[in-house]
Amino acid sequence: MPLRLHSLASPARFDRFARRILPWTWVLAALLIPCGLLWGLAFSPADYQQGDTVRVMYVHVPSAWMAMACYALVALLSASFLVWKHHLAGLAALAAAPVGACFTATALVTGSLWGLPTWGTWWVWDARLTSVLVLFFLYLGYIALAGSFDDRSRGLRAASILAVVGVVNLPVIKFSVDWWNTLHQPASVLRLDGPAIHASMLWPLAITAAGFAAFFAALLVVRIRSELLAWRIEALMRRRSAGAA
């Protein structure tokens, strides 16, 4: 597995890989997301306590999962950029971070909308909500740092260090609901003893989550190619201005 991932570090090989998987990821996303959302909105049951507000779960939970998965990916790619100097890994992290930030923002906003009728408040400084807000700021810090140097590769290096250090926040988010008394409920799907929610709710949730993952993969491929283009444009301009001088 590590060997195969390393082989993707070549832009030409990445491009071939991208061309192969891109159509599949778009098709999967276009099928799974509408199917999951429609199922969640119209065909899954209302909760016996929460009523129809439970339907927020089908957008909130997959967004939160993607926010965390994306951060893990950004940190992994950043580490690979720092350790093995895989330039493409650094660019891939840069391409993924804004997507992760958007998923985090979506999780926070939908969570607030859900919190208001369920808890009576849209925000509380409990450990889960606060650690996810920290995740959002880590994303913003990474993006800002990457763009704040004239020399892009220096910026990317500084941002990569932040991304790797920030990974400590992921277990804090995951276990915050067990370690502290939080208003946020503990995990009901990703538990050691299996999911604690009924199949009628688990299916639309799983389908939407798979759709989000496919969408993320497709978007990531487009954005990595876009970063590669930006890099080539910049290199070309630098060569030109060096030639003109």
Place this chain on the structure above:
Amino acid sequence: MAEFLDMGGDAATVWPAYGVTIAVLTGLLVASLRTYARRRRDLERLERTGRDNR
């Protein structure tokens, strides 16, 4: 249909949550595709002018 739209009285919670999610994902998609297309055009133009100057 009206019953579905009413979401058991929780329309003000459910619909904005779905709306925000779909808007954010669509925005990301459009922005990413547009940036990609713009950079492609920029690179092609740069390569063309480079050849003309030689």
